[in-house]
């Protein structure tokens with residue numbers, strides 16, 4: 001083989017390797033992922049289920065904020081159950097459960113959509129809702145979809161009203177995603193006082209399209225010593241970490 005062909009062949013191999021590497025970084029998103037995630041993945045500390053969920057979950061900022069919070073709770077040995085208010089088919093619940101399957105996870109939803117009285121007085125996106133929205137779900141299919149362990153507890157029904165059984169529980173993480181003022185207001189009142197020091201509450205949809213959520217959070221923020229932080233995920237999440 002001539003020197004010319006050898007050089008050309010080597011150059012081609014280098015170019016192909018570099019472009020393969022570029023494509024991998026570009027589409028795996030690895031260069032923009034949190035270094036903590038990349039490191040945990042490399043050292044095989046992330047379950048197959050969570051790696052799969054990450055690939056499927058479009059709002060990466062929301063996903064990684066959950067992951068960083070759950071990892072912080074583990075690292076700082078912050079005890080407490082997880083809770084979600086506003087479950088629908090279980091999409092966010094599945095991710096949170098698999099991020100820490102050892103936590104008891106309480107899921108609150110009507111599993112029957114919104115209440116008409118909660119929709120009255122709503123504006124923005126919520127004003128376009130009717131009681132049939134989000135009604136196409138049920139507890140069995142949520143449990144099946146989450147595909148987790150026995151730590152999932154379903155609390156079906158209108159909130160407030162289903163919280164009595166968890167009155168004595170303490171929470172390390174609460175995800176609120178009920179879209180409307182009434183349940184968000186009630187959830188903040190109930191869960192905040194049961195949030196352990198260092199525990200985190202996440203309230204989804206804090207943006208101008210959901211004035212009911214903004215109102216509930218802004219009113220509540222005036223009553224607590226913590227500063228509410230805002231996560232730049234797609235729909236905006238307000239985040240409260242309970243003072244120690």
Ligand SMILES: C[S@@+](CC[C@H](N)C(=O)[O-])C[C@H]1O[C@@H](n2cnc3c(N)ncnc32)[C@H](O)[C@@H]1O
Pocket residue numbers: 085086087088089090091092093108109110111112113114115118134157158159160177178179180182183
């Ligand atoms: C946007 S969906 C939740 C989406 C879910 N977190 C996900 O990741 O797919 C809002 C849910 O809040 C529930 N919800 C709204 N008001 C409620 C109330 N007062 N009590 C219980 N559930 C309520 C609805 O039934 C609906 O399933």
